[in-house]
């Protein structure tokens with residue numbers, strides 16, 4: 431008989447390993463284990479989401495006639511890892527092969543391919559994860575012979591490959607990318623739609639209690655848990671998004687507003703990443719609404735680009751470059767992550783807002799991750815591994831394959847520009863333009879060198895000055911260095927002094 435292990439982020443009825451099994455003879459195993467639940471300090475909501483969704487998925491498989499062994503979380507269990515559980519079940523049932531869909535994270539993948547067959551003494555067969563729109567080989571083919579990798583060109587090929595938003599061989603609407611129309615600040619119009627609320631079963635609530643009891647030292651709270659944990663709920667979340675928020679997704683994609691956690695974002699990453707929704711069905715739902723004339727092209731293209739473009743691109747890069755990628759520190763950063771990344775306790779209002787979302791909802795939208803908490807870590811020169819561990823821990827959608835390239839590459843520019851042609855560094859001016867945060871802040875965004883000046887302002891120039899050798903020859907940064915060079919020497923000196931003071935007191939800003 432074959433044994434198939436299904437992981438907590440493989441909760442898809444169409445999973446490739448299911449096609450290899452016979453319901454009558456083979457056995458599926460799913461396991462909630464210490465090693466997966468504790469390899470970083472996952473937010474409580476992430477653990478609760480995965481355990482609830484795993485249990486629902488297991489029940490659905492059993493209802494569909496599959497034989498399934500479910501190992502529920504037990505802190506006293508001697509079976510602490512996936513391998514422990516698989517070995518015990520394989521032994522008990524005399525399995526002669528383990529079949530799996532390849533896993534998403536290098537950490538576990540490496541362990542499986544290097545060690546498992548030895549410990550199990552049965553062959554381990556890994557099948558391609560065909561839930562992605564671009565296979566690892568397709569990505570490697572695209573990379574082959576290119577001097578420079580840019581998401582935009584990859585995305586165009588994906589649009590062609592999958593015939594999405596195409597007009598023959600040309601992009602629909604005449605442009606590949608409508609990003610320039612996707613940068614409006616939000617001033618309260620239209621009103622932000624309420625999110626759908628999900629209800630949870632007794633079993634889900636038992637998981638919440640288990641997480642409260644055994645993961646009390648993990649970040650965040652479960653109080654406002656509102657993630658889909660079944661496919662039905664995930665479909666409901668998708669329908670709600672395309673109907674009520676997609677039409678405005680493009681315009682306000684980069685906007686941030688005091689007290690508003692979700693804006694017009696989809697909140698679908700948790701469901702896509704654990705398998706409750708397929709990326710293709712999410713894209714199709716958005717395109718259908720566009721075709722029905724209920725969402726504009728800038729919104730639909732912007733949304734499709736995130737999934738067909740960015741999501742596939744970062745996954746491709748991850749598998750191309752791991753494991754060395756995780757050790758990159760191109761800018762030579764050495765500072766520790768300030769303690770308020772874990773406590774949320776800072777006077778910088780933009781950061782406080784992002785931390786509030788993070789701990790209350792295990793969520794922050796892309797611009798908060800990239801241009802607030804990420805930008806700050808970049809300007810402050812935080813060690814990449816520390817900030818990567820933070821992003822991997824605190825979000826319900828976080829998996830190494832997507833978190834790492836976003837943090838290391840997009841935010842920290844630690845991969846020497848592999849993912850982005852220039853760092854996404856910005857002063858407080860950007861945050862002020864895209865939000866109303868600065869009005870509610872104890873720092874002044876209008877000044878740079880006073881004792882109450884916005885920390886982002888002087889840190890921005892300090893960053894540019896410190897990395898001049900790396901960036902000044904970058905044509906996309908010439909203007910920045912030209913402005914810096916035009917500044918009077920005493921202004922430059924005051925900026926560097928203020929930045930040094932901030933960096934010495936990083937923990938108490």
Ligand code: FAD
Pocket residue numbers: 694695696697698699700702703733736737740741742744794795796797799800804821822825827828829832833834836837840841
């Ligand atoms: P929306 O804004 O509604 O976007 C739609 C979908 O597009 C998302 O659900 C997601 O599937 C996809 N998407 C959008 N941007 C990206 C991107 N840059 N990379 C990959 N997919 C993208 N996303 C994760 O899924 N997991 C992570 O661990 C993660 N870590 C991140 C860390 C940093 C530092 C940054 C800057 C971004 C990270 N992202 C991550 C990408 C992005 O921020 C989230 O996908 C998005 O905020 C999820 O919210 P949403 O579903 O409302 O997205």
Ligand code: DLZ
Pocket residue numbers: 436437438439440461462463464466467468472476477480512533534535538829
């Ligand atoms: C994220 C997660 C957590 C918290 N717990 C489990 C678990 O107990 N069992 C499991 O199979 N998967 C879990 N996961 C998801 C895995 O970490 C994920 O499957 C791997 O990292 C591979 O991507």
Ligand code: SF4
Pocket residue numbers: 778779780781857858859861862867868869871872873874875884885886
């Ligand atoms: Fe953030 Fe600076 Fe604005 Fe305060 S003033 S909210 S620290 S950008």
